[in-house]
Amino acid sequence: MTQQDALINYCLRLGDTSLILGQRMAEWTSNGPTLEEDIALTNISLDLFGQARTFLTYAGEVEGKGRTEDDFAYHRNEREFYNTLLSERPNGHFGDTIARNFLHAAFLYHLYSALTKSKDDKIAALASKSLKEVTYHLRHSSEWIVRLGDGTVESHQKIQDSINDLWMFTGDLFVMNEVDELLIKEGIAANLNEIKKLWDNTVNEVLQRATLKRPIDGFMQKGRLEGRHAECLGHLLAEMQFLPRAYPDATW
Amino acid sequence: MEDAKKLEEFQAKIDAEIKIEPKDWMPEDYRKHLQRQISQHAHSEVIGMQPEGNWISRAPSLRAKVVLLAKIQDEAGHGQYLYSAAETLGKSRDEYIEELQSEKAKYSSIFNYPTLTWADMGAVGWLVDGAAIVNQVSLQRTSYGPYARAMVRICKEESFHQRQGYEIIAHMAQGTPEQKAMAQDALNRFWWPSIMMFGPHDSDSPNTGNATLWKIKRETNDELRQKFIDKTVGQAEIIGLTIPDPDLKWNEARGHYDFGKMDWDEFWNVVKGNGPCNKQRLEHHKKAHKEGKWVREAALTYAQKQKEKQMVA
Numbered sequence: 003m004t005q006q007d008a009l010i011n012y013c014l015r016l017g018d019t020s021l022i023l024g025q026r027m028a029e030w031t032s033n034g035p036t037l038e039e040d041i042a043l044t045n046i047s048l049d050l051f052g053q054a055r056t057f058l059t060y061a062g063e064v065e066g067k068g069r070t071e072d073d074f075a076y077h078r079n080e081r082e083f084y085n086t087l088l089s090e091r092p093n094g095h096f097g098d099t100i101a102r103n104f105l106h107a108a109f110l111y112h113l114y115s116a117l118t119k120s121k122d123d124k125i126a127a128l129a130s131k132s133l134k135e136v137t138y139h140l141r142h143s144s145e146w147i148v149r150l151g152d153g154t155v156e157s158h159q160k161i162q163d164s165i166n167d168l169w170m171f172t173g174d175l176f177v178m179n180e181v182d183e184l185l186i187k188e189g190i191a192a193n194l195n196e197i198k199k200l201w202d203n204t205v206n207e208v209l210q211r212a213t214l215k216r217p218i219d220g221f222m223q224k225g226r227l228e229g230r231h232a233e234c235l236g237h238l239l240a241e242m243q244f245l246p247r248a249y250p251d252a253t254w
Numbered sequence: 255m256e257d258a259k260k261l262e263e264f265q266a267k268i269d270a271e272i273k274i275e276p277k278d279w280m281p282e283d284y285r286k287h288l289q290r291q292i293s294q295h296a297h298s299e300v301i302g303m304q305p306e307g308n309w310i311s312r313a314p315s316l317r318a319k320v321v322l323l324a325k326i327q328d329e330a331g332h333g334q335y336l337y338s339a340a341e342t343l344g345k346s347r348d349e350y351i352e353e354l355q356s357e358k359a360k361y362s363s364i365f366n367y368p369t370l371t372w373a374d375m376g377a378v379g380w381l382v383d384g385a386a387i388v389n390q391v392s393l394q395r396t397s398y399g400p401y402a403r404a405m406v407r408i409c410k411e412e413s414f415h416q417r418q419g420y421e422i423i424a425h426m427a428q429g430t431p432e433q434k435a436m437a438q439d440a441l442n443r444f445w446w447p448s449i450m451m452f453g454p455h456d457s458d459s460p461n462t463g464n465a466t467l468w469k470i471k472r473e474t475n476d477e478l479r480q481k482f483i484d485k486t487v488g489q490a491e492i493i494g495l496t497i498p499d500p501d502l503k504w505n506e507a508r509g510h511y512d513f514g515k516m517d518w519d520e521f522w523n524v525v526k527g528n529g530p531c532n533k534q535r536l537e538h539h540k541k542a543h544k545e546g547k548w549v550r551e552a553a554l555t556y557a558q559k560q561k562e563k564q565m566v567a
């Protein structure tokens with residue numbers, strides 16, 4: 003594997019994760035528990051699509067074959083997506099969405115913080131722009147974790163169940179392969195073992211404030227690095243990619 | 255006697271173009287008219303999120319997706335300012351929402367039509383927002399201060415939306431034969447409902463009497479409709495689309511376009527609940543509201559607990 007191949011893959015991981023989570027968050031439009039929350043959830047979605055576009059565009063630049071953000075988003079199949087397994091989890095109820103966003107935002111927050119020091123200038127610049135947004139996403143979801151955890155008996159139970167159900171997808175966030183190894187050596191990528199420690203601290207601190215229990219680490223799902231996903235991703239892509247696939251000659 | 259004097263002062267203010275503010279005295283009918291009109295406007299913004307929301311997941315490019323998403327988010331924001339303006343008249347947002355869900359309050363009938371293809375995202379922006387702007391520009395001069403100010407803010411964003419919609423449909427009209435057919439079909443379906451958004455003919459619109467006297471409404475339905483048609487015909491011609499009205503032609507003497515007869519039977523049927531999506535739109539709103547109940551309760555309970563903790567400390 004060349005450094006170029008590794009960098010393309012690394013950009014796709016970041017871009018795909020934001021894209022798929024953004025697509026999930028957009029599903030909240032007109033479905034929020036209040037108008038204010040509807041706006042907050044779509045704001046997060048807009049930030050994520052913005053991140054996806056910049057990382058996918060950069061993947062195309064590194065590859066140098068003229069592929070655009072839309073080529074990557076609309077013309078790849080399920081097994082060619084490298085988003086985290088957590089990002090594709092269906093929205094479920096508001097608590098499920100908040101739990102997924104929280105576990106994810108805590109990961110991206112520490113990852114982007116580390117990547118601001120990347121030796122690849124473009125990655126560092128994109129990470130520092132994304133970090134501002136993800137800082138807000140982490141605050142938004144943490145505040146809701148605490149509100150729901152320390153709210154009513156019903157909300158406490160619901161958000162605890164949501165965390166428990168999503169826990170088995172958190173292991174996938176931190177798995178590394180030869181791409182990471184190569185890029186870490188070059189000072190471009192972040193070491194996910196380090197990120198995991200920081201993530202643990204953030205998650206523990208917020209769960210404690212929310213009077214919630216951290217689930218015990220059981221068997222963890224894995225697959226992001228090989229493009230091996232849950233069934234739900236295929237449906238998400240089928241819907242998202244429909245127009246450009248149905249009308250390959252059209253521009254929009 | 256007291257009221258007659260107050261009414262006279264109220265009318266004098268209106269005639270002098272002084273805005274009426276929330277704490278000012280106002281006739282009960284003026285208050286009721288505005289409560290109905292502003293809340294209906296707010297509900298329209300909120301329900302209007304659904305037909306466009308229908309295409310976010312399927313937007314054909316990432317750029318198109320974020321533009322659409324930002325637009326729908328603006329609409330949610332417009333709903334917020336309008337509910338706030340309506341709340342200054344002494345009713346809470348919850349009460350207004352209850353009226354919407356129990357069908358005591360209406361929203362714009364146009365949102366009871368489905369969005370069937372991506373070209374509809376163009377048609378909705380171009381025609382529906384285009385018609386809304388004509389009305390809203392006029393409402394920037396409405397006599398109730400909070401409503402007029404909300405309109406100024408909303409108009410700025412709506413004119414972006416209208417241009418974005420036009421950009422979508424113009425691009426498709428110049429695209430592949432299939433895209434062009436979709437664009438024409440969207441215009442065919444949305445044209446008549448859009449021009450009926452201005453409401454019945456002035457001769458059939460008995461409620462405008464006081465609304466005009468009180469300067470809530472500054473121009474009549476027919477005047478606004480004519481303005482919209484006059485500015486839209488040329489826009490269709492430039493992109494090679496045909497407005498589905500064989501009677502549409504320029505009238506030199508009037509200095510306006512003449513146009514064909516609108517189907518008021520269909521209009522009133524959709525208003526009364528028989529449109530293709532009336533039930534779906536309202537059910538969607540109720541479902542989201544119901545599913546959010548435990549969340550709103552949790553937030554309230556949490557806030558209450560925090561308050562109690564602070565009081566103890």
